[in-house]
Amino acid sequence: MTLLAVDSSVALARELVRYTLTNWCYGRTLVDESILVMSEIATNAIKAAPGRHIRIRIAVLGGAPLLECWDPAPGVPVPRDAELDDVSGRGLALVAAYAKDIGVRPSGTGIGKVVWALMPA
Structure with missing residues:
Protein backbone atom coordinates (compact mmCIF):
# COMPACT_ATOMS: atom_id res chain seq x y z
CA MET A 1 0.00 0.00 0.00
CA THR A 2 1.33 3.42 -0.91
CA LEU A 3 0.67 6.19 1.60
CA LEU A 4 1.45 9.88 1.79
CA ALA A 5 4.28 10.47 4.28
CA VAL A 6 2.16 12.37 6.81
CA ASP A 7 1.46 11.57 10.45
CA SER A 8 -2.12 10.40 9.80
CA SER A 9 -0.80 7.60 7.55
CA VAL A 10 0.54 5.77 10.60
CA ALA A 11 -3.03 4.97 11.63
CA LEU A 12 -3.71 3.54 8.16
CA ALA A 13 -0.58 1.39 8.38
CA ARG A 14 -1.69 0.07 11.78
CA GLU A 15 -5.15 -0.77 10.47
CA LEU A 16 -3.73 -2.59 7.47
CA VAL A 17 -1.63 -4.75 9.81
CA ARG A 18 -4.60 -5.41 12.10
CA TYR A 19 -6.90 -6.32 9.22
CA THR A 20 -4.38 -8.48 7.37
CA LEU A 21 -2.98 -10.46 10.29
CA THR A 22 -6.41 -10.99 11.85
CA ASN A 23 -7.70 -12.34 8.54
CA TRP A 24 -4.64 -14.57 8.28
CA CYS A 25 -5.67 -16.00 11.70
CA TYR A 26 -2.71 -14.84 13.78
CA ASN A 44 10.47 6.64 11.00
CA ALA A 45 9.77 6.53 7.25
CA ILE A 46 7.47 9.55 7.50
CA LYS A 47 10.11 11.48 9.43
CA ALA A 48 12.71 10.55 6.80
CA ALA A 49 10.59 11.66 3.82
CA PRO A 50 7.92 14.14 4.98
CA GLY A 51 5.30 14.98 2.37
CA ARG A 52 6.51 12.32 -0.05
CA HIS A 53 5.26 8.75 -0.33
CA ILE A 54 6.02 5.60 1.66
CA ARG A 55 5.00 2.03 0.93
CA ILE A 56 4.11 -0.65 3.42
CA ARG A 57 3.96 -4.36 2.74
CA ILE A 58 2.89 -7.33 4.83
CA ALA A 59 3.95 -10.82 3.83
CA VAL A 60 4.57 -14.21 5.41
CA LEU A 61 8.05 -15.70 5.62
CA GLY A 62 8.44 -19.14 7.16
CA GLY A 63 5.01 -18.85 8.77
CA ALA A 64 5.83 -15.51 10.42
CA PRO A 65 4.61 -12.03 9.49
CA LEU A 66 7.14 -9.92 7.64
CA LEU A 67 6.48 -6.19 7.94
CA GLU A 68 8.17 -3.84 5.49
CA CYS A 69 8.19 -0.10 4.97
CA TRP A 70 9.87 1.68 2.04
CA ASP A 71 10.74 5.33 1.94
CA PRO A 72 12.67 7.34 -0.67
CA ALA A 73 15.26 8.82 1.72
CA PRO A 74 18.81 7.49 1.39
CA GLY A 75 19.78 7.40 5.09
CA VAL A 76 19.20 4.41 7.34
CA PRO A 77 17.55 4.66 10.75
CA VAL A 78 20.03 4.69 13.63
CA PRO A 79 19.10 3.45 17.12
CA ARG A 80 19.46 6.04 19.86
CA ASP A 81 19.86 5.84 23.61
CA ALA A 82 16.89 7.88 24.75
CA GLU A 83 17.02 9.59 28.12
CA LEU A 84 14.15 9.08 30.56
CA ASP A 85 12.64 12.48 29.78
CA ASP A 86 13.01 12.23 25.97
CA VAL A 87 9.70 12.14 24.08
CA SER A 88 11.15 10.17 21.15
CA GLY A 89 14.08 7.95 20.29
CA ARG A 90 12.79 4.58 21.51
CA GLY A 91 11.16 3.32 18.31
CA LEU A 92 13.95 1.09 17.02
CA ALA A 93 14.47 -0.35 20.50
CA LEU A 94 10.77 -1.28 20.58
CA VAL A 95 11.01 -2.85 17.12
CA ALA A 96 14.03 -4.89 18.21
CA ALA A 97 12.27 -5.97 21.40
CA TYR A 98 9.22 -7.38 19.60
CA VAL A 115 13.11 -1.27 6.71
CA TRP A 116 11.78 -4.70 7.62
CA ALA A 117 10.84 -6.64 10.73
CA LEU A 118 10.24 -10.37 10.88
CA MET A 119 7.87 -11.13 13.71
CA PRO A 120 7.91 -14.38 15.70
CA ALA A 121 5.76 -17.18 14.26
Missing part, protein backbone atom coordinates in the same frame (compact mmCIF):
# COMPACT_ATOMS: atom_id res chain seq x y z
CA GLY A 27 -3.30 -14.50 17.52
CA ARG A 28 -4.20 -11.25 19.20
CA THR A 29 -0.84 -10.80 20.96
CA LEU A 30 1.12 -11.18 17.73
CA VAL A 31 -1.31 -8.86 15.92
CA ASP A 32 -0.97 -6.20 18.63
CA GLU A 33 2.84 -6.46 18.67
CA SER A 34 2.94 -6.29 14.87
CA ILE A 35 0.77 -3.16 14.93
CA LEU A 36 3.24 -1.52 17.32
CA VAL A 37 6.22 -2.51 15.16
CA MET A 38 4.62 -1.24 11.94
CA SER A 39 3.68 1.99 13.71
CA GLU A 40 7.31 2.58 14.63
CA ILE A 41 8.83 1.79 11.24
CA ALA A 42 6.16 3.79 9.41
CA THR A 43 6.73 6.76 11.74
CA ALA A 99 10.59 -8.58 16.27
CA LYS A 100 12.47 -11.84 15.76
CA ASP A 101 14.79 -10.09 13.29
CA ILE A 102 15.06 -6.60 11.80
CA GLY A 103 17.04 -5.00 9.03
CA VAL A 104 17.38 -2.46 6.27
CA ARG A 105 17.97 -3.18 2.60
CA PRO A 106 18.24 -1.00 -0.49
CA SER A 107 15.03 -0.84 -2.50
CA GLY A 108 14.79 -2.79 -5.72
CA THR A 109 14.52 0.46 -7.68
CA GLY A 110 17.70 1.90 -6.21
CA ILE A 111 15.75 4.75 -4.63
CA GLY A 112 15.51 4.75 -0.85
CA LYS A 113 15.45 1.76 1.44
CA VAL A 114 13.18 -0.85 2.95
Whole structure:
Protein backbone atom coordinates (compact mmCIF):
# COMPACT_ATOMS: atom_id res chain seq x y z
CA MET A 1 0.00 0.00 0.00
CA THR A 2 1.33 3.42 -0.91
CA LEU A 3 0.67 6.19 1.60
CA LEU A 4 1.45 9.88 1.79
CA ALA A 5 4.28 10.47 4.28
CA VAL A 6 2.16 12.37 6.81
CA ASP A 7 1.46 11.57 10.45
CA SER A 8 -2.12 10.40 9.80
CA SER A 9 -0.80 7.60 7.55
CA VAL A 10 0.54 5.77 10.60
CA ALA A 11 -3.03 4.97 11.63
CA LEU A 12 -3.71 3.54 8.16
CA ALA A 13 -0.58 1.39 8.38
CA ARG A 14 -1.69 0.07 11.78
CA GLU A 15 -5.15 -0.77 10.47
CA LEU A 16 -3.73 -2.59 7.47
CA VAL A 17 -1.63 -4.75 9.81
CA ARG A 18 -4.60 -5.41 12.10
CA TYR A 19 -6.90 -6.32 9.22
CA THR A 20 -4.38 -8.48 7.37
CA LEU A 21 -2.98 -10.46 10.29
CA THR A 22 -6.41 -10.99 11.85
CA ASN A 23 -7.70 -12.34 8.54
CA TRP A 24 -4.64 -14.57 8.28
CA CYS A 25 -5.67 -16.00 11.70
CA TYR A 26 -2.71 -14.84 13.78
CA GLY A 27 -3.30 -14.50 17.52
CA ARG A 28 -4.20 -11.25 19.20
CA THR A 29 -0.84 -10.80 20.96
CA LEU A 30 1.12 -11.18 17.73
CA VAL A 31 -1.31 -8.86 15.92
CA ASP A 32 -0.97 -6.20 18.63
CA GLU A 33 2.84 -6.46 18.67
CA SER A 34 2.94 -6.29 14.87
CA ILE A 35 0.77 -3.16 14.93
CA LEU A 36 3.24 -1.52 17.32
CA VAL A 37 6.22 -2.51 15.16
CA MET A 38 4.62 -1.24 11.94
CA SER A 39 3.68 1.99 13.71
CA GLU A 40 7.31 2.58 14.63
CA ILE A 41 8.83 1.79 11.24
CA ALA A 42 6.16 3.79 9.41
CA THR A 43 6.73 6.76 11.74
CA ASN A 44 10.47 6.64 11.00
CA ALA A 45 9.77 6.53 7.25
CA ILE A 46 7.47 9.55 7.50
CA LYS A 47 10.11 11.48 9.43
CA ALA A 48 12.71 10.55 6.80
CA ALA A 49 10.59 11.66 3.82
CA PRO A 50 7.92 14.14 4.98
CA GLY A 51 5.30 14.98 2.37
CA ARG A 52 6.51 12.32 -0.05
CA HIS A 53 5.26 8.75 -0.33
CA ILE A 54 6.02 5.60 1.66
CA ARG A 55 5.00 2.03 0.93
CA ILE A 56 4.11 -0.65 3.42
CA ARG A 57 3.96 -4.36 2.74
CA ILE A 58 2.89 -7.33 4.83
CA ALA A 59 3.95 -10.82 3.83
CA VAL A 60 4.57 -14.21 5.41
CA LEU A 61 8.05 -15.70 5.62
CA GLY A 62 8.44 -19.14 7.16
CA GLY A 63 5.01 -18.85 8.77
CA ALA A 64 5.83 -15.51 10.42
CA PRO A 65 4.61 -12.03 9.49
CA LEU A 66 7.14 -9.92 7.64
CA LEU A 67 6.48 -6.19 7.94
CA GLU A 68 8.17 -3.84 5.49
CA CYS A 69 8.19 -0.10 4.97
CA TRP A 70 9.87 1.68 2.04
CA ASP A 71 10.74 5.33 1.94
CA PRO A 72 12.67 7.34 -0.67
CA ALA A 73 15.26 8.82 1.72
CA PRO A 74 18.81 7.49 1.39
CA GLY A 75 19.78 7.40 5.09
CA VAL A 76 19.20 4.41 7.34
CA PRO A 77 17.55 4.66 10.75
CA VAL A 78 20.03 4.69 13.63
CA PRO A 79 19.10 3.45 17.12
CA ARG A 80 19.46 6.04 19.86
CA ASP A 81 19.86 5.84 23.61
CA ALA A 82 16.89 7.88 24.75
CA GLU A 83 17.02 9.59 28.12
CA LEU A 84 14.15 9.08 30.56
CA ASP A 85 12.64 12.48 29.78
CA ASP A 86 13.01 12.23 25.97
CA VAL A 87 9.70 12.14 24.08
CA SER A 88 11.15 10.17 21.15
CA GLY A 89 14.08 7.95 20.29
CA ARG A 90 12.79 4.58 21.51
CA GLY A 91 11.16 3.32 18.31
CA LEU A 92 13.95 1.09 17.02
CA ALA A 93 14.47 -0.35 20.50
CA LEU A 94 10.77 -1.28 20.58
CA VAL A 95 11.01 -2.85 17.12
CA ALA A 96 14.03 -4.89 18.21
CA ALA A 97 12.27 -5.97 21.40
CA TYR A 98 9.22 -7.38 19.60
CA ALA A 99 10.59 -8.58 16.27
CA LYS A 100 12.47 -11.84 15.76
CA ASP A 101 14.79 -10.09 13.29
CA ILE A 102 15.06 -6.60 11.80
CA GLY A 103 17.04 -5.00 9.03
CA VAL A 104 17.38 -2.46 6.27
CA ARG A 105 17.97 -3.18 2.60
CA PRO A 106 18.24 -1.00 -0.49
CA SER A 107 15.03 -0.84 -2.50
CA GLY A 108 14.79 -2.79 -5.72
CA THR A 109 14.52 0.46 -7.68
CA GLY A 110 17.70 1.90 -6.21
CA ILE A 111 15.75 4.75 -4.63
CA GLY A 112 15.51 4.75 -0.85
CA LYS A 113 15.45 1.76 1.44
CA VAL A 114 13.18 -0.85 2.95
CA VAL A 115 13.11 -1.27 6.71
CA TRP A 116 11.78 -4.70 7.62
CA ALA A 117 10.84 -6.64 10.73
CA LEU A 118 10.24 -10.37 10.88
CA MET A 119 7.87 -11.13 13.71
CA PRO A 120 7.91 -14.38 15.70
CA ALA A 121 5.76 -17.18 14.26
